[in-house]
Amino acid sequence: MSIQIHAFLCREDNIGALVHDPKTGACAAIDAPEEGPILKALEQTGWSLSDILVTHRHADHVAAIAPLKERFDCRVIAPLKAEDAVPDADMFVREGDFVQVGDLRADVWETPGHCDDHVSYWFAADRVIFAGDTIFTLGCGRLLEGTYPTFWASLQRIAALPEDARVYSGHDYTLSNGRFALAADPDNAALKERMKEAEAAKAEGRFLIPSMIGAEKATNPFLRADRPELARSVGKEGAPPVEVFQALREWKNRF
Known part of the structure; x- marks a missing residue:
């Protein structure tokens, strides 16, 4: 089985997305715009959050990182150039790096x-x-x-x-x-x-x-x-x- 993706609205017009590896059960949120819709999406899918992959530092993409990390103890991966703006990150990445969501x-x-x-x-x-x-x-x-x-x-x-x-x-x-x-x-x-x-x-x-x-x-x-x-x-x-x-x-x- 390959990647599974669930996309949904957050805030007024942000798009939230969950990426799931059915083989390992790992699941990443792409950015964290708003906690409530992400929790609802996790409930709907039955997936458990293991990672957050941050695309950039703007508030409407990182606002829910802290509560999600506290709730799930998930790993947060963010751009190295946004290091000062994403203090809850566990790993910083840049061009040429790769990340794993389970086996994905x-x-x-x-x-x-x-x-x-x-x-x-x-x-x-x-x-x-x-x-x-x-x-x-x-x-x-x-x-x-x-x-x-x-x-x-x-x-x-x-x-x-x-x-x-x-x-x-x-x-x-x-x-x-x-x-x-x-x-x-x-x-x-x-x-x-x-x-x-x-x-x-x-x-x-x-x-x-x-x-x-x-x-x-x-x-x-x-x-x-x-x-x-x-x-x-x-x-x-x-x-x-x-x-x-x-x-x-x-x-x-x-x-």
Whole structure:
């Protein structure tokens, strides 16, 4: 049996996720946005929390670490660059490291852009990446630290994953991201279909997370900054893709 994943809402729009190894019984929470929904998810699944894998230091991703650690005595793994902000961590990781959840292995990728300490966890054997606030369904995070070339490189690295790789992001901003995507890429037929799917999912109480890399490459404007139609939409015809990406992200900030 391979990886088992249970995703659920926390706070208003955070996405919580549990990763379970059915062979060993190990179970990791990806980030710890809110204790109550995580406890409910553990009860629903019957899994027992052994680990917390932190993607970055922001409060809405680490707020429930302390009570969960006290309750479960779980191991907390956090980015080395967030060492001062995650004092309850037992282990700090950086680019090139890997972590185990039971027999499941995740490679640690440093994916800065939203913030300098951001990491993603790539479970290569199962083709699943937990990308926090680096990439969202139909969108990407705000650049809060660092540079646009750094952020663009992080997104390009994720975009190079196999088309069928699943992406779990840290928030459900799909409808607002989709409205912006349609403004930036109005003639994209695949995007129009995805928005219909997103609206139907919302009406049914679902969300489009995980997303597939192939779908994101076809519909996410921030992964399509190398396309001439996106360059035209921001008045950057002929400019390098990173400049188009910057213009798109700054437009989205004002959208």
